[in-house]
Amino acid sequence: MRRRILYVFIVFGLLLPAASDVQGGVATYAVxxxxxxxxxxxxxxxxxxKAGCRYLSKSQIKxxxxxxxxxxxxxxxxxKP
Ligand SMILES: [Zn+2]
Incomplete structure (x- = not known):
């Protein structure tokens, strides 16, 4: 049983840094x-x-x-776009 618990900790130790790397990549992409x-x-x-600003007339060019x-x-x- 002890071995199995140790194995779970090792798996989490490997997965957690990988998960935070993915989140960091997403944040960089958003910026x-x-x-x-x-x-x-x-x-x-x-x-x-910005879209919907009251100063935009019908001639708005995207x-x-x-x-x-x-x-x-x-x-x-x-x-403030
Ligand atoms: Zn405006």
Missing amino acids: TEQKDTTVYITKSGEKYH TTKKEAVKNGYGACKVC
């Missing part, structure tokens, strides 16, 4: 994904917005935050 957040720009404005910043758009102060 990199945030850089490509979908934002909206308008034809006339110089700001980019883009990514990265692209908007690259094209000289600034973050909207109302919806």
Whole structure:
């Protein structure tokens, strides 16, 4: 019986670090994904917005935050994308 208990501890010891590694990978992935957040720009404005912002007119153009910043758009102060 003692041997079996020891075996269980060894298995858990091997599995737990592996499980936390997987979680760390997921967290890193989420952070990199945030850089490509979908934002909206308008034809006339110089700001980019989150979906549903009251400053978005019907001319909202879907883009990514990265692209908007690259094209000289600034973050909207109302919806804080
Ligand atoms: Zn906005």
